[in-house]
Amino acid sequence: MTDLSIGRARAVPAAPAASDLYRAVWRWHFYAGLLVLPFLISLAITGGLYLFRDEIDGLVHADLKRVEARQDAARVAPSAMVAAALAAQPGTAVKFTDPATPTSSAEITVATESQGKRAVYVDPYDGRVLGSLPDRGTIMWTIRSLHSLKYFGSVTRAVIEIAAGWAMLLVATGLYLWWPRGRSGGVVSLRGTPARRVFWRDLHAVTGLFVGGVIIFLALTGMPWSGVWGAKVNEWANGNNFGYPAGVRVAVPMSDEHLDHLAKTSWSLEQAQMPQSPVHDHGMAPIGLDRAVAILDSLGLHRGYAVNLPSQPTGVYTGSVYPDDLSRQRVVHLDQYSGKPLIDMTYADYGPLGKALEWGINVHMGQEFGLANQLVLLAACMAIVLLCLSAAVMWWKRRPKGGLGVPPMPADARIFRGLIALMALFGLLFPLTGLSLLVMLALDQIVQRFGRRARAQR
Structure with a gap:
């Protein structure tokens, strides 16, 4: 957003204090936009695509993920599907994913010696191998990795946190700049034509007004x-009881392995440790995959659940599913010898904060309210791109020749310091954003110093 004096009558000048505060807010709104807009465009485009991950993957990978439904045909046993997958792709089977619908294929994850993990797709009706991809190698997993910046290393989790914090500051300062202050034009309407800067100012301000709340929700x-905020809140929300939510009794031996290392899991269970199957002295044989799947079916897990296979004598069969319906989220660890559930968790077992955050994540991913959720967030993503483009055009039209066009400092520096104090309080809630704020303050001092030097040399 930018100077709202464009198109405003100049009969009554603003009070100095109000003008100084406006300049201070505008300056930091500019800095926030400079830092965040490239990330917002990337997040909006990849996030908008990922909302329709099932639909897009179903089209792009239809030859692997889709099969003809055969109502009267019995499904091949899970162990037979695994055997077929291993015959086509030699290695060690580590996970079996149940077909989610009558037209879905089964997915068997195979760890190979030379190619890493591979996802092998099998027709559940006849056991025919349809093909394979690298594990998490679908087009939507690629989009998800781009959305989270995971392609660029673990440090980027910190970048996401900084960008989210600055996005919230961007909305807060933008709302202040938009505030009408007795003006009627450009509040919820557009003035002028695309050739004039006031048009882009109004387009930016009005779009920001309608999408600002969504940006804050998506950022939160x-x-x-x-990396920092999320990890600490996870510990606080879920306690230290082996990483399981409060209310879930863990009275079985636990390993040092974490569920998140073995399988995609919910945010609340990222730090959950894996239980161990007791090794029986009398040589009890493992129940096998077919029996494990039958037990998980009898327990009522939602279709499309994944089963992680035990790789050691103390390992367990882990059935997990995270459908759109939060109430159907579930993780069950089975003793690989007796088939007894060692830990059985659902969304209802999460603590209050865990439930709230999981609900927010579900809405963030476009799952909680079905197609309506997807369409509303898609519209928001498109609006965010428009917001960023209009900001770029507006800046380009107002920038001075050969300069960056940083909004001027307020005449009263105390106003600026007061605003910084308020932003510092925000930085305490989001530490990495606070650290980046200090960096921006230092850069701002450098910009001012060079500006004064340039003016002195004229």
């Missing part, structure tokens, strides 16, 4: 994946 619900 994206924070759980961040």
Whole structure:
């Protein structure tokens, strides 16, 4: 957003204090935009695509993920599907994913010696192998990795946290700049034509007004994946009881392995440790995959659940599913010898904060309210791109020749310091954003110093 004096009558000048505060807010709104807009465009485009991950993957990978439904045909046993997958792709089977619908294929994850993990797709009706991809190698997993900046290393989780914090500051300062202050034009309407800067100012301000709340919601619900804030809140929300939510009794031996290392899991269970199957002295044989799947079916897990296979004598069969319906989220660990559930958790077992954050994540991913959720967030993503583009055009039209066009400092520096104090309080809630704020303050001092030097040399 930019100077709202454009198109405003100049009969009554603003009070000095109000003018100084406006300049201070405008300056930091500019800095926030400079830092965040490239990330917002990337997040909006990849996030908008990922909302329709099932639909897009179903089209792009239809030859692997889709089969013809055969109502009267019995499904091949899970162990037979695994055997077929291993015959086509030699290695060690580590996970079996149940077909989610009558037209879905089964997915068997195979760890190979030379190619890493591979996802092998099998027709559940006849056991025919349809093909394979690298594990998490679908187009939507690629989009998800781009959305989270995971392609660029673990440090990028910190970048996401900083960007989310600055996005919230961007909305807060933008709302102040938009505030009408007795003006009627450009509040919820557009003035002028695209050739004039006032048109782009109004387009930016009005778009920001309608999408600002969504940006704050998406920033807050994206924070759980961040490196510092998300990790600390996860510990606080879920306690230290082996990483399981409060209320879940863990009275079985636990390993040092974490569920998140073995399988995609919910945010609340990222730090959950794996239980161990007791090794029986009398040589009890493992129940096998077919029996494990039958037990998980009898327990009522939602279709499309994944079963992680035990790789050691103390390992367990882990059935997990995270459908759109939060109430159907479930993780069950089975003793590989007796088939007894060692830990059985649902969304209802999470603590109050865990439930709230999981709900926010579900809405963030476009799952909680079905197609309506997807369409509303898609519209928001498109609006965010428009917001960023209009900001770029507006800046380009107002920038001075050969300069960056940083909004002027307020005449009264105390106003600026007061605003910084308020932003510092925000930085305490989001530490990495606070650290980046200090960096921006230092850069701002450098910009001012060079500006004064340039003016002195004229």
